[in-house]
Amino acid sequence: xxxxxxxxxxxxxxxxxxxxxxxxxxxxxxxxxxxxxxxxxxxxxxxxxxxxxxxxxxxxxxxxxxxxxxxxxxxxxxxxxxxxxxxxxxxxxxxxxxxxxxxxxxxxxxxxxxxxxxxxxxxxxxxxxxxxxxxxxxxxxxxxxxxxxxxxxxxxxxxxxxxxxxxxxxxxxxxxxxxxxxxxxxxxxxxxxxxxxxxxxxxxxxxxxxxxxxxxxxxxxxxxxxxxxxxxxxxxxxxxxxxxxxxxxxxxxxxxxxxxxxxxxxxxxxxxxxxxxxxxxxxxxxxxxxxxxxxxxxxxxxxxxxxxxxxxxxxxxxxxxxxxxxxxxxxxxxxxxxxxxxxxxxxxxxxxxxxxxxxxxxxxxxxxxxxxxxxxxxxxxxxxxxxxxxxxxxxxxxxxxxxxxxxxxxxxxxxxxxxxxxxxxxxxxx
Numbered sequence: 001x002x003x004x005x006x007x008x009x010x011x012x013x014x015x016x017x018x019x020x021x022x023x024x025x026x027x028x029x030x031x032x033x034x035x036x037x038x039x040x041x042x043x044x045x046x047x048x049x050x051x052x053x054x055x056x057x058x059x060x061x062x063x064x065x066x067x068x069x070x071x072x073x074x075x076x077x078x079x080x081x082x083x084x085x086x087x088x089x090x091x092x093x094x095x096x097x098x099x100x101x102x103x104x105x106x107x108x109x110x111x112x113x114x115x116x117x118x119x120x121x122x123x124x125x126x127x128x129x130x131x132x133x134x135x136x137x138x139x140x141x142x143x144x145x146x147x148x149x150x151x152x153x154x155x156x157x158x159x160x161x162x163x164x165x166x167x168x169x170x171x172x173x174x175x176x177x178x179x180x181x182x183x184x185x186x187x188x189x190x191x192x193x194x195x196x197x198x199x200x201x202x203x204x205x206x207x208x209x210x211x212x213x214x215x216x217x218x219x220x221x222x223x224x225x226x227x228x229x230x231x232x233x234x235x236x237x238x239x240x241x242x243x244x245x246x247x248x249x250x251x252x253x254x255x256x257x258x259x260x261x262x263x264x265x266x267x268x269x270x271x272x273x274x275x276x277x278x279x280x281x282x283x284x285x286x287x288x289x290x291x292x293x294x295x296x297x298x299x300x301x302x303x304x305x306x307x308x309x310x311x312x313x314x315x316x317x318x319x320x321x322x323x324x325x326x327x328x329x330x331x332x333x334x335x336x337x338x339x340x341x342x343x344x345x346x347x348x349x350x351x352x353x354x355x356x357x358x359x360x361x362x363x364x365x366x367x368x369x370x371x372x373x374x375x376x377x378x379x380x381x382x383x384x385x386x387x388x389x390x391x392x393x394x395x396x397x398x399x400x401x402x403x404x405x406x407x408x409x410x411x412x413x414x415x416x417x418x419x420x421x422x423x424x425x426x427x428x429x430x
Contacts, residue, residue: 022360029347036339044332053252054328056318059187062249064313072175076168086169091306122150132158155299164238164305173223173233177309178204180218181262183249185317190253194218194262215261222307229266233307240282240305242270249315260317269310282308 024030048054070088077083116122116139124137133154141148184191196203196216207217209224226233229243244267251260271280283306287299348358 022357024347024357026347026351026353029343029351032346033339033343036342037336040332040335040339044328044335048328048332053318055320055325056252056254057187057321057324058316058318059185060316061186062313062315062317063184063186064315065182066311066313067180068309068311069178069180070175071178072172074169074171091169091172116148116150118148121148128152155301159301159303162303167234167237169237172237172307173221173226175222176208176219177222177225178219179245179247179311181247181311181313183313183315185251185315188253188317188319190251190257190260190317192249192251192257192260194247209264211264218262225266225309226268226307229268231268236268236281236307238305239280240307241268241280242282242308242310243267244269245309245311247311247313249313249317251315251317253317253319282306 070092072088074086074091075084076086119137119139122135122137122139124135126135127133128135128150131152133152136151136153138151139148140151179194181194182191183193194216195218204217204219207214207219209215209217209220223233225243225245226236226241231241246265246267248263248265249260250263253260270282283304285301285303287301289297289299291297344361348354348361351357
């Protein structure tokens with residue numbers, strides 16, 4: 001008996017089950033289902049595949065190299081320096097104030113916390129906050145009644161406070177910057193440059209960037225860069241600025257090598273339209289060192305105001321691949337199934353005839369009861385054949401076999417079950 005049961009269970013593993021579909025003549029649910037289907041199909045085709053190119057494998061780990069060159073000549077004639085001609089070698093780090101020769105020595109620090117009454121106020125080795133050196137431990141005074149000043153070790157004379165009154169290189173907005181960019185997407189073994197591939201050596205000498213006419217001429221006029229960032233060059237040439245140049249590569253490799261183009265975006269980084277602070281602008285200090293004939297060390301200190309260009313490269317490349325395509329199609333089919341489930345809930349639980357639809361939808365539940373009734377008859381059969389019971393018990397079993405079923409089963413199989421139970425009744429007396 002147990003063997004037959006296990007054998008039946010094992011063989012049931014090879015049964016094929018299929019769904020039973022019920023056609024519901026409900027136009028409202030039908031229209032809702034078609035709208036959901038069209039929405040999902042439009043989303044998959046329009047957004048996933050056409051807009052986001054979900055059929056492609058992508059590589060966003062761009063490898064990039066940037067080389068820049070600045071060109072332009074300017075002349076200045078000041079009372080301090082006289083007539084000077086400035087080339088790229090001079091203004092790449094542009095001096096904006098008169099250079100001052102400094103020597104390493106002991107000098108006085110004219111700071112608020114540098115005032116002293118005696119040597120005890122000048123702690124040896126202490127660094128002056130926002131100062132120019134280290135205290136030597138001596139307090140220098142003209143006389144006993146005067147307030148002294150702490151002596152420091154540093155470069156003398158100390159830097160004087162100075163703000164530029166105007167730009168030194170007034171025609172700097174006409175200078176040009178050459179930005180050469182090499183990129184590579186290692187996943188696809190693809191590399192390219194933003195310079196036009198040509199054998200004409202004079203191409204870069206006569207071209208200038210234009211988004212429509214010259215997209216592969218990476219030579220930009222400084223005034224045009226600041227204007228594309230939303231500012232005029234003369235608004236930043238006195239106190240400096242920080243300009244961001246963003247190069248974006250969005251490459252569709254399915255269309256070929258020639259459809260991978262750089263796009264340039266410009267922005268000012270040190271200021272926003274709603275926030276102008278004391279940090280606006282750009283300046284720094286640098287020094288040049290030398291020694292005189294006596295071996296003393298000197299330096300020329302420069303405080304530099306200028307425009308700093310920050311070049312940032314971003315990119316993404318894509319190429320067709322069956323794996324993301326299959327994943328996105330499967331996701332679309334799953335959404336279609338979710339739409340069908342939603343419409344089932346509307347049909348079965350929100351419509352007026354939901355009870356009728358549920359009765360037909362879940363008709364399979366009655367077959368479970370039929371199996372239960374067959375088991376009852378099988379037990380009655382075993383009881384009659386294996387034990388000696390009274391006719392009353394057999395009659396009771398007869399009633400169970402006939403009336404122990406549900407209403408639908410009684411109507412369908414009453415005659416068959418009646419003759420079967422009568423047969424069992426007479427077998428008891430054989």
